[in-house]
Amino acid sequence: MIETPYLLFLGDAPDPLAAKVARGIRDWRPDYALGQLRMEGCKADMHVPDMTLAEARQAGAKTLVIGVANRGGVISAAWKRELLAALEGGFDIASGLHNLLCDEPDLVAAAQANGRRLHDVRVPSVTYPIANGERRRGKRCLSVGTDCSVGKMYTALCMERSMEARGMSATFRATGQTGILITGGGVPLDAVVADFMAGSIEWLTPDNDPDHWDLIEGQGSLFHPSYSGVTMALIHGGQPDALILSHEPTRTHMRGLPGRALPTLEAVRDLSLDLARMVNPDCVVAGVSINTQNLPEDQALGYCAEVEARLGLPTVDPFRHGAERLAEALAKL
Amino acid sequence: MIETPYLLFLGDAPDPLAAKVARGIRDWRPDYALGQLRMEGCKADMHVPDMTLAEARQAGAKTLVIGVANRGGVISAAWKRELLAALEGGFDIASGLHNLLCDEPDLVAAAQANGRRLHDVRVPSVTYPIANGERRRGKRCLSVGTDCSVGKMYTALCMERSMEARGMSATFRATGQTGILITGGGVPLDAVVADFMAGSIEWLTPDNDPDHWDLIEGQGSLFHPSYSGVTMALIHGGQPDALILSHEPTRTHMRGLPGRALPTLEAVRDLSLDLARMVNPDCVVAGVSINTQNLPEDQALGYCAEVEARLGLPTVDPFRHGAERLAEALAKL
Numbered sequence: 001m002i003e004t005p006y007l008l009f010l011g012d013a014p015d016p017l018a019a020k021v022a023r024g025i026r027d028w029r030p031d032y033a034l035g036q037l038r039m040e041g042c043k044a045d046m047h048v049p050d051m052t053l054a055e056a057r058q059a060g061a062k063t064l065v066i067g068v069a070n071r072g073g074v075i076s077a078a079w080k081r082e083l084l085a086a087l088e089g090g091f092d093i094a095s096g097l098h099n100l101l102c103d104e105p106d107l108v109a110a111a112q113a114n115g116r117r118l119h120d121v122r123v124p125s126v127t128y129p130i131a132n133g134e135r136r137r138g139k140r141c142l143s144v145g146t147d148c149s150v151g152k153m154y155t156a157l158c159m160e161r162s163m164e165a166r167g168m169s170a171t172f173r174a175t176g177q178t179g180i181l182i183t184g185g186g187v188p189l190d191a192v193v194a195d196f197m198a199g200s201i202e203w204l205t206p207d208n209d210p211d212h213w214d215l216i217e218g219q220g221s222l223f224h225p226s227y228s229g230v231t232m233a234l235i236h237g238g239q240p241d242a243l244i245l246s247h248e249p250t251r252t253h254m255r256g257l258p259g260r261a262l263p264t265l266e267a268v269r270d271l272s273l274d275l276a277r278m279v280n281p282d283c284v285v286a287g288v289s290i291n292t293q294n295l296p297e298d299q300a301l302g303y304c305a306e307v308e309a310r311l312g313l314p315t316v317d318p319f320r321h322g323a324e325r326l327a328e329a330l331a332k333l
Numbered sequence: 334m335i336e337t338p339y340l341l342f343l344g345d346a347p348d349p350l351a352a353k354v355a356r357g358i359r360d361w362r363p364d365y366a367l368g369q370l371r372m373e374g375c376k377a378d379m380h381v382p383d384m385t386l387a388e389a390r391q392a393g394a395k396t397l398v399i400g401v402a403n404r405g406g407v408i409s410a411a412w413k414r415e416l417l418a419a420l421e422g423g424f425d426i427a428s429g430l431h432n433l434l435c436d437e438p439d440l441v442a443a444a445q446a447n448g449r450r451l452h453d454v455r456v457p458s459v460t461y462p463i464a465n466g467e468r469r470r471g472k473r474c475l476s477v478g479t480d481c482s483v484g485k486m487y488t489a490l491c492m493e494r495s496m497e498a499r500g501m502s503a504t505f506r507a508t509g510q511t512g513i514l515i516t517g518g519g520v521p522l523d524a525v526v527a528d529f530m531a532g533s534i535e536w537l538t539p540d541n542d543p544d545h546w547d548l549i550e551g552q553g554s555l556f557h558p559s560y561s562g563v564t565m566a567l568i569h570g571g572q573p574d575a576l577i578l579s580h581e582p583t584r585t586h587m588r589g590l591p592g593r594a595l596p597t598l599e600a601v602r603d604l605s606l607d608l609a610r611m612v613n614p615d616c617v618v619a620g621v622s623i624n625t626q627n628l629p630e631d632q633a634l635g636y637c638a639e640v641e642a643r644l645g646l647p648t649v650d651p652f653r654h655g656a657e658r659l660a661e662a663l664a665k666l
Contacts, residue, residue: 233562
């Protein structure tokens with residue numbers, strides 16, 4: 001686990017979009033986002049206090065989180081100076097960058113010298129078990145999509161917030177780099193070795209109170225040939241009691257695969273349910289989450305209403321219109 | 334690729350069963366099995382010439398293949414002396430042992446000093462691509478099973494032999510450690526990182542002649558919750574034109590999961606075909622392979638006849654009774 005709270009490192013972000021991870025933390029774990037550290041020329045702003053390393057330590061920050069993508073996959077000399085100063089100042093560092101902190105000898109040496117930790121969340125740090133398929137106590141919900149990057153993480157995070165607001169017991173379980181940096185823990189599933197994928201999800205969602213819900217971040221799609229095995233492992237390791245279908249209605253082809261059409265929501269529903277019932281015969285599809293970010297308001301509402309009528313399931317854009325109806329659907333189970 | 338032919342290292346095998354890998358090579362690639370190296374107390378015999386290291390080099394052997402499981406997961410001092418002598422004598426070494434050659438500093442040093450290679454086939458040595466799902470030329474057949482370890486590798490190897498005997502063009506494609514050591518190459522799929530599983534199978538079975546068949550070694554089972562994601566990646570990365578269903582009729586529960594019943598052959602047929610047709614709409618189920626090793630001859634034949642009548646597909650134990658009918662089924666496609 002990554003120690004919280006965080007100081008968000010925005011570096012010299014060339015534009016606000018580059019600071020996607022920082023924005024996720026600020027949006028979803030505002031308690032963790034104690035402050036931000038911006039270098040000269042930084043074009044992003046999380047609207048949290050600007051702090052020096054010393055000020056952030058004083059305020060209780062434990063980890064400097066790299067909240068921004070670096071340019072060209074290289075940790076620049078300017079970044080390096082800040083990161084070394086952070087380690088010397090008592091911070092751990094957490095990163096989801098493609099180029100790893102632990103591949104930088106000077107950072108490794110400084111971390112060792114100062115007794116600090118470097119968290120490369122793209123690299124699994126746990127020896128996961130082989131899945132055993134045994135039923136666990138507590139309940140689990142998994143978002144499954146028609147494609148990659150259709151809003152499965154946001155769906156689960158929105159549902160966690162709505163469920164907590166209703167007084168339900170719920171925990172978002174991150175399975176990707178951004179989710180891990182948002183919450184401070186999870187499984188970087190796309191980097192787990194094949195034999196241990198399902199076991200890593202069993203590890204992530206252990207026995208819990210009977211009325212507790214794990215909200216498992218979905219990955220990939222059963223219909224995406226590049227990543228379908230990852231989705232399969234999530235379903236069989238996650239043992240879901242409830243599935244939420246996720247879809248982005250303006251997508252013209254599967255992500256990264258021009259010419260390959262998206263499946264229908266009905267096809268995702270039927271296949272996911274068949275597979276989930278192998279490990280949890282009581283699994284149901286509880287609702288549909290539509291990512292309407294590319295639709296104007298009237299079309300967004302119209303699309304959701306159309307899907308709701310067609311599938312007979314509560315259908316919302318949880319980020320745009322709230323996840324209350326999805327939370328309610330789980331509460332009724 | 335591992336250089337052939339081999340000298341089979343049987344070490345001090347405590348019993349014939351311990352030399353499973355050596356037996357696989359001897360049975361399936363007799364041309365590679367130039368000779369065997371047995372230490373004092375060895376209880377296994379491949380019935381190939383006993384050779385010293387020097388004799389085997391003289392005869393043209395390139396790689397010493399560890400064809401036996403070691404005791405307690407430790408490479409003993411007695412083994413170590415032989416392995417060091419092999420490296421000094423000009424051999425590469427290949428191993429599927431859990432404890433890796435490359436974790437033994439003295440072997441690594443000796444390999445470097447002598448310009449030799451250590452092949453730990455449990456560790457992927459290739460940077461695999463992300464799968465792109467594009468159709469490839471040539472044909473592919475994949476064995477899918479009701480469970481793990483029901484005979485999928487033997488099925489594919491038997492079919493390769495029968496197809497070659499018919500003059501068909503066919504290549505067994507190994508996806509596990511034993512298969513890799515038998516053939517000298519392949520993908521150790523269970524050790525591949527999640528995001529690259531399907532891509533590794535695309536890499537393994539590239540464009541080929543229109544009438545060439547890749548016979549892809551199956552792994553796991555769609556119905557085995559520990560490994561189903563691996564099987565899914567094989568189906569979507571393999572893009573099969575034909576599936577062979579594999580089953581062991583005396584198995585009382587899924588391997589390693591007491592209490593979990595095996596699926597029916599019909600269920601495996603239907604789910605596998607649905608998934609395969611996502612990437613290859615022309616895929617068909619071509620036949621059934623029954624592993625009858627635990628049945629007497631009359632029951633073995635009776636069971637195959639019963640399945641054949643039920644499923645309407647050629648059904649054989651390809652190892653016991655030959656794979657001709659499965660080869661014929663592919664030839665007809």
